[in-house]
Amino acid sequence: MNTYYFDHAATTPMRPEVMKAMLEVMSGPGSNASSMHAYGRAAKQHLNRSRDRIAAALGCKPSELLFTSGGTESDNAALIGAARAQRKRGKSHIITSAGEHHAVLHACEWLRKEEGFTLTVLPVDGSGRTSAASVQSAMTAETGLVSIMHGNNELGTLQPIEEIGAIVKAGGALFHVDAVQTLGWIGYRLNEIPVDLMSFSAHKINGPQGVGALYIANGTLFEAVQHGGSQERKRRAGTENIAGIAGFAEAVDICVNERETKQLFMDELRKRWIELLQEHAGVPIRINGSEQHRLPHIVNVSFIGVDTETMLMNLDMEGIAASSGSACTSGSLERSHVLRAMELPEEQLQSAVRFSFGLGNTLEELENAAQKIGTIVRRIRNNY
Known part of the structure; x- marks a missing residue:
């Protein structure tokens, strides 16, 4: 059949080129990018090279990229880390939309129930879009974070993130965008658009599962959610998935070129x-x-x-x-x-x-x- x-x-499905890039890392000696010896330095080189490649493709600085286990972790880290940081400035109101992925909706609801944040969930229209006007109407002096996805995973509907981002920035809040579905389809120059945090995932672009990234613009208030070591500039503890990250970088290069x-x-x-x-x-x-x-x-x-x-x-x-x-x-x-x-x-x-x-x-x-x-x-x- x-x-x-x-x-x-x-x-x-993973591309053969991605598998090859991962196999090159996995076939080498075991290594941890946090180790000081030659094997650790080799792993660190793979990590830095991959970060540089992805940052160049996205139009941001390598230091602004945090590697994660995928889109869900990126969304959770962005929402919880930014919301907690903003609350210290007296901003404990979060805005999102009813059309978001559950990784965003459930995280926002958890913040409301467990940590006392106030939450506004905006409606979507008959095509699944959230209007910039509705974001503007929902903004208050206490709004610290707005999260609106770029491309809807169920419909393919695109949101007006640049228009929304301008409103959010003018209101003094942080803007998070779930871009898991749009990476590979939309050309990003992150340092040129009004977005503070953006989530990505490798397995949506013919890369490996279990690898993602979170863009955190320089100067963005953010508290680490995961604690332990000092990896990822102390923003996400845990040994990096070097092979997966190398595959992610290869997939990004290919999807940008094609x-x-x-x-x-x-x-x-x-x-x-x-x-x-x-x-x-x-x-x-x-x-x-x-x-x-x-x-x-x-x-x-x-x-x-x-x-x-x-x-x-x-x-x-x-x-x-x-x-x-x-x-x-x-x-x-x-x-x-x-x-x-x-x-x-x-x-x-x-x-x-x-x-x-x-x-x-x-x-x-x-x-x-x-x-x-x-x-x-x-x-x-x-x-x-």
Whole structure:
């Protein structure tokens, strides 16, 4: 049976070049970048070289990059570390949006419940966007931190982060952006945009799982969340994952060099996929998210009258990997909190499936998979 991997927003396959870069480190002698001997210095060189490469690609200083275990840790560290630092300045109000990843929403809710911060969760519109005007209205003299994601992981909808960032900076607060889904798709010059903290993850760009980064602009108030050694400029204790970080740097280099070509092809795949679904689905479909402000590789579509869970099970049986939304909650049978926040009709909410494309996908694959989906929908409807 042919298989089709259309879940690149959840994780991506590693590139051979990334594996090679990691294997070079893993094949060498065991080494710790904190050790003073020659082996430790070699590990430190790998670490510094990787940090320099990623910083150059992102348009920031190497000292502004903190390596983490992935997007969730980066989000948690940014929110907890910045919020605690801001509270010492008398600013204990946090603003976020209802469309955020749970790594942000749950961390913000924890700060509210366990540490006494006040929290404002802004609504999103019917396309999943948070307006800059709503951020402006929510800002107070006590606002210390605002966290708005760049690209939504379920919809692909892009947020107006530069406009929001300008408002946040003018209000004297810190601005955190979850950019886990946009790295590799958006060209960043971090030192030129009004963002204080930004989260990244390697496995969304054909790099290894378990490695991420947090950009912390120089001068940003931040308290370490993890304690122990003095690694990462005393901002994140723990031995660095040298092999993973080397793979991350290689993946960043590749995705930056191939970004424009990849964007054009993924946009072509996305448009063709929608045409094919309209032709083969056999039921009305609705595209969820913003048509104008979006990432090129994510399509969230509702198959009206076909339950999401039933659809995903049947897709899997036919070798088609898709998702109901965030990979961190897709196994929990919960309906998307993002789509619910958009106040979509119940029939649209209950039938949504996310397809996301990337390395290895072809137009021919989409043609074949769309025909299978037509068969699946007919089978489901005949069984009702």
